[in-house]
Amino acid sequence: MCRLCKGTMKESTTTHTVDLGKCLIVVRNVPCLECTQCGEMEYTTAVLKRLEQIVESCREMMTEIMVVSYTEKAA
Ligand SMILES: [Zn+2]
Numbered sequence: 001m002c003r004l005c006k007g008t009m010k011e012s013t014t015t016h017t018v019d020l021g022k023c024l025i026v027v028r029n030v031p032c033l034e035c036t037q038c039g040e041m042e043y044t045t046a047v048l049k050r051l052e053q054i055v056e057s058c059r060e061m062m063t064e065i066m067v068v069s070y071t072e073k074a075a
Contacts, residue, residue, distance in 0.1 A: 007037030014041055016070075018055050025058045026067045027051060 002009055012034040016027040030051065033042045043051070050070070058066045 002035035002038065002040050003042070004040050005035065005038045007035045009033040009042065010036055012041075013070075016043075016051055018051075020055075020059065023059065023063060024065045025055055026065070027054055028067065028069045030070045 001007070010033065012032055013029050014032045014034070016030045018025040018027075030043070031047055033044070034040070035042075054068060054070070058068065
């Protein structure tokens with residue numbers, strides 16, 4: 001249930017972007033829940049943890065723009 005409008009959440013995928021200032025990380029195909037009424041996106045705790053890991057590993061690469069796929073990073 002959506003925490004904003006209490007609408008129905010459906011499973012979807014989205015592109016998650018993290019701007020670290022000198023580095024922009026774009027993670028594609030991130031599983032999320034999307035509200036069918038207002039479009040609010042929500043990640044599960046597992047996905048949030050995974051995103052943190054991806055950001056951490058990308059941070060060390062010092063690349064300006066990094067585009068990764070959520071599923072490719074499964075290792
Ligand atoms: Zn909603």
